[in-house]
Amino acid sequence: MSIKTIGLTRYFDKLCAVDNVNLEVGNEIFGLLGLNGAGKTTTVLMLTTLLKPCTGEAYICDFDVVREAGEVRKVISYVPQDMAVDIKLTGRENVMLYARLYGVADRNRRVDEILGLMGLAERANDRVNSYSGGMRRRLELAQALVHEPQVLFLDEPTLGLDVAARRKMWEYISSLKKNGVSIFITTHYMDEADKFCDRVAIMDRGRIVAMDSPSKLKNNIHSLSAKEPSLDDVFMQKVSAEGEQGGFDDYKFRTLLRRRK
Amino acid sequence: MREILYYFERDLKRWTRSRKSVFSSLAMPAAWLVFVGLALPIRFTDNYLDFITPGILVMTMLFASLQGGTLLIFDKILGFLNKFLALPAPRESILFGKILFIAFRGLLQSTVILAMAILLGVKMHSFMTVPLTYLVLFIFGVLFSAIATTVALLVDDYDSYSAMNSMASMPLFFTSSALMPYEMMPQWLRVIASLNPVSYAIDTVRALFSGNFLLDGMVELTAMVVVVLMVSVYVFRKATV
Ligand SMILES: Nc1ncnc2c1ncn2[C@@H]1O[C@H](COP(=O)(O)OP(=O)(O)OP(=O)(O)O)[C@@H](O)[C@H]1O
Ligand SMILES: [Mg+2]
Secondary structure, eight states, X not given: OOEEEEEEEEEETTEEEEEEEEEEEOSSEEEEEEOTTSSHHHHHHHHTTSXXXXXXXXXXXXXXXXXXXXXXXXXXXXXXXXXXXXXXXXXXXXXXXXHHHHTOSSHHHHHHHHHHHTTOTTTTTSBGGGSOHHHHHHHHHHHHHXXXXXXXXXXXXXXXXXXXXXXXXXXHHHXXXXXXXXXXEEOSOHHHHHHHOXXXXXXXXXXXXXXXXXXXXXXXXXXXXXXXXXXXXXXXXXXXHHOTTTSOOHHHHHHHHHHHO | OHHHHHHHHHHHHHHHTOHHHHHHHHHHHHHHIIIIIIIOSOOSSSSHHHHHHHHHHHHHHHHHHHHHHHHHHHHHHTTHHHHHXXXXXXXXXXXXXXXXXXXXXXXHHHHHHHHHHHHTTOOOSOTTHHHHHHHHHHHHHHHHHXXXXXXXXXXXXXXXHHHHHHXXXXXXXXXXXXXXXXXXXXXXXXXXXXXXXXXXXXXXXXXXXXXXXXXXXXXHXXXXXXXHHHHHHHHHHHOOO
């Protein structure tokens, strides 16, 4: 198993951001879906050794993320949710830094290759402060992909990318999968998850409320409603069914207003 | 080990590509030397410029090192640190890269001061004075840039870092032997000054300028560097976000 978690849990003070998560991810594209604040990034941070779980265990390629963190870092690549590229350096310098830090062999060729793949070849020698937002995002992907990891973590990688870049990224990720890489991705785009992910998990306030292939998830609610369901429908059903106590309570709100008079 | 140079090169490029910050960091210490050494109305010793130059050199290194902690703070706030910490490169190479860059930049600033001091006629004992002075300043810079970078890793935001920075830097400087000889100090200040690591560096450089070599000062500073680096490496290896 590339990724395995057993009862993975993380609190921030009283708030349970990740609640008893059990996952097994193999050589596949695995999508983690959830509303803002569901706990996706927190999960990724624990799996990439950046945050310690409160309880539970997690293994990447059989290495414990806490006790064997150094080994874990050798087999992963990670693209964080927030962009961080050096605007004073050129695109090539940005990618070269990571190629060197990952210890990539045959760096020059590899850096050019990945810049070309991300559609940045012509602008590679320009400073990044002249790049557009989407180009910076592509550069960030190039930094992670310059190394050929066994497990790739992508936290909302397609945010702000145009259609062409998005398609290229997914094609590249699919080819990585064929080469044996496991991909763990979080996204808010249901259509992408539906099209490209082998399996998805839906996370709601720290808990996994559904996990299966997109088509199975859709089939399961097919029996409940008449029209052809999309992954959006699955998502809204799973999340709102769980979300009642904490959600917007019409009745309580009205009584609250009445009392204030 | 090579990773240290990669991190160093990144910071160096980022710095040198901003002309304004290069200019201001080189001009500031020179202004200090002129102000304190020539313009200040008080004189604690006969040739005050000779006396104050070692103090200004060490002060420059001290402020450069403490200021250097903000490099890591910004890497942290802007999300670079997260990416670096998840890389297979040993995490302490982030620390050593910062130390190397901060000390290097501090030594460049010191060079400006040394050059000005020589132009202004400050006497140096022998040709060995300059390289040995660099060595002392480097060790001293490593000490404080390691402390600054490690503190920066542990605090959450820029404001608390700069608050701690200003709380530490001025007292460290003014309770050292930078501005006046020990004989001129009040008793309480003499005690503090003789314990202050900033004084060790200043006294050692001052001795070099008059042709003596204070082995004690070097040994004490080096011992402190070893202890601080061990703690810092440990903290970096264990760091979480
Ligand atoms: N450092 C922190 N300190 C305190 N609370 C935190 C911290 N990081 C995250 N949280 C909380 O944990 C919960 C999960 O956050 P997380 O960032 O994992 O959500 P997410 O699913 O990635 O959301 P988004 O889609 O907005 O990126 C949120 O309620 C958030 O407020
Ligand atoms: Mg997130």
